[in-house]
Amino acid sequence: MEQVVVGLFLTFFILEFLVEFILNEMNISYVRKRWVEQKIPDFFQGKMSPKDYRKSVEYTLAKGRFQRWAEVYGALVTLFVLFGGVLPYLDWFSQHVGGRFPSTTQAAGILFSFSTGLIFSILSLPTDLYSTLVIEERFGFNKTTLKLYLTDKLKGLFLGVVIGIPFLFGVLWLMEGTGSYWWLWAFFFIFAFQFLMVMIYPTLIAPLFNKFEPLRDGELRQRILALADQVGFKTDGVYTMDGSRRSAHSNAYFTGIGKTKRIVLFDTLIEQMTIDQGLAVLAHEMGHYKMKHIRRMLVIRGICLLVGLYILNLLVGYEPMFRAFGLEKPSNYGALVLFSLLSGPVTFYLNPLMNFLSRKHEYEADRFATRTLKDGRPMEEALIGLTVKNLSNLTPHPWYSAYHYSHPTTAERVSAIRKVSSSEYRVSSS
Numbered sequence: 001m002e003q004v005v006v007g008l009f010l011t012f013f014i015l016e017f018l019v020e021f022i023l024n025e026m027n028i029s030y031v032r033k034r035w036v037e038q039k040i041p042d043f044f045q046g047k048m049s050p051k052d053y054r055k056s057v058e059y060t061l062a063k064g065r066f067q068r069w070a071e072v073y074g075a076l077v078t079l080f081v082l083f084g085g086v087l088p089y090l091d092w093f094s095q096h097v098g099g100r101f102p103s104t105t106q107a108a109g110i111l112f113s114f115s116t117g118l119i120f121s122i123l124s125l126p127t128d129l130y131s132t133l134v135i136e137e138r139f140g141f142n143k144t145t146l147k148l149y150l151t152d153k154l155k156g157l158f159l160g161v162v163i164g165i166p167f168l169f170g171v172l173w174l175m176e177g178t179g180s181y182w183w184l185w186a187f188f189f190i191f192a193f194q195f196l197m198v199m200i201y202p203t204l205i206a207p208l209f210n211k212f213e214p215l216r217d218g219e220l221r222q223r224i225l226a227l228a229d230q231v232g233f234k235t236d237g238v239y240t241m242d243g244s245r246r247s248a249h250s251n252a253y254f255t256g257i258g259k260t261k262r263i264v265l266f267d268t269l270i271e272q273m274t275i276d277q278g279l280a281v282l283a284h285e286m287g288h289y290k291m292k293h294i295r296r297m298l299v300i301r302g303i304c305l306l307v308g309l310y311i312l313n314l315l316v317g318y319e320p321m322f323r324a325f326g327l328e329k330p331s332n333y334g335a336l337v338l339f340s341l342l343s344g345p346v347t348f349y350l351n352p353l354m355n356f357l358s359r360k361h362e363y364e365a366d367r368f369a370t371r372t373l374k375d376g377r378p379m380e381e382a383l384i385g386l387t388v389k390n391l392s393n394l395t396p397h398p399w400y401s402a403y404h405y406s407h408p409t410t411a412e413r414v415s416a417i418r419k420v421s422s423s424e425y426r427v428s429s430s
């Protein structure tokens with residue numbers, strides 16, 4: 001049976017690898033072909049210099065070429081951990097060290113989960129470092145110094161320990177102590193835990209990495225608050241964040257839930273956009289809330305979690321799964337770690353579906369913004385401006401974007417916005 005488990009896993013694993021690799025190759029050659037035509041794509045004509053178009057192509061190709069090697073390297077790392085004797089060693093080590101604590105502390109399980117996670121984090125450092133400090137640097141986006149990079153990693157590790165220990169303890173304790181319905185208990189626990197994280201994120205976690213300041217009073221702030229009022233969006237305040245400390249890429253987001261929702265604007269966004277454009281971006285974000293996208297995604301993720309835990313429940317005592325990866329006997333923590341390592345190649349087929357839903361939400365939020373502002377142009381300009389400034393790929397391969405993109409391409413979004421504004425406001429926005 002062990003061979004069947006290994007064979008099944010490898011089949012899915014190789015398939016995932018091939019799909020990712022081939023899509024990347026298709027995207028690279030597609031972008032090259034469009035570039036040879038030497039024509040700036042429709043919506044960007046007059047908005048982007050030929051020099052910037054060239055730079056965006058070079059940026060896309062540099063990332064694509066690097067992705068090839070990152071793909072291969074990542075696959076080798078996973079195979080090494082699963083088949084290179086890493087898991088049996090970590091299991092022995094965790095039981096050896098964890099055995100000094102009472103078994104009620106779940107010390108062995110927590111150690112095993114952490115040490116496996118740590119191995120993956122350490123082995124992913126080379127590709128992560130290269131993409132941040134070499135590729136992003138070459139195209140002028142990187143503002144992170146090596147020192148800041150390492151401090152971020154250490155803070156992340158610290159948070160992982162502080163948050164991870166109670167989390168793992170809770171899950172392992174429920175697996176052990178609540179009988180055959182443990183998966184249902186674990187589901188409620190994990191769901192509540194995620195909720196708690198969303199609540200404490202804006203005030204306790206995010207400030208560890210960035211400085212947040214209330215947006216200074218002025219036209220922008222007044223108009224944001226008026227907009228929030230107009231659409232009935234309750235907020236705890238508008239903040240700016242020093243995103244420029246790490247990267248020149250720009251963004252805006254909402255965090256928190258209920259009345260503690262905060263609007264966060266990157267300083268880079270405020271610099272790059274006019275007030276009208278910034279408002280359009282915020283109207284779009286508020287659209288996600290008003291149209292209940294956030295809630296819907298939460299429900300879908302909840303269902304996935306419940307199904308995943310139920311499947312884990314079926315596998316938890318299945319000995320061949322453990323022996324296939326060198327673990328002598330079944331354990332709850334072993335099942336937890338193996339499941340999270342093995343499920344990737346199976347669930348990756350859900351990614352395009354989730355992205356499809358997410359793209360649908362983006363169109364709806366764009367429509368909301370256009371209707372709220374009774375004008376599609378600020379949203380259009382904001383999108384085009386962001387695409388140009390971020391040197392985004394103007395011409396992704398349709399299959400690549402269908403598979404990977406959580407947002408429609410800018411060209412798709414702009415033409416959808418024009419349809420809304422021309423049918424409802426008869427604005428000709430040429």
Ligand SMILES: [Zn+2]
Pocket residue numbers: 284285288361362365
């Ligand atoms: Zn959106």
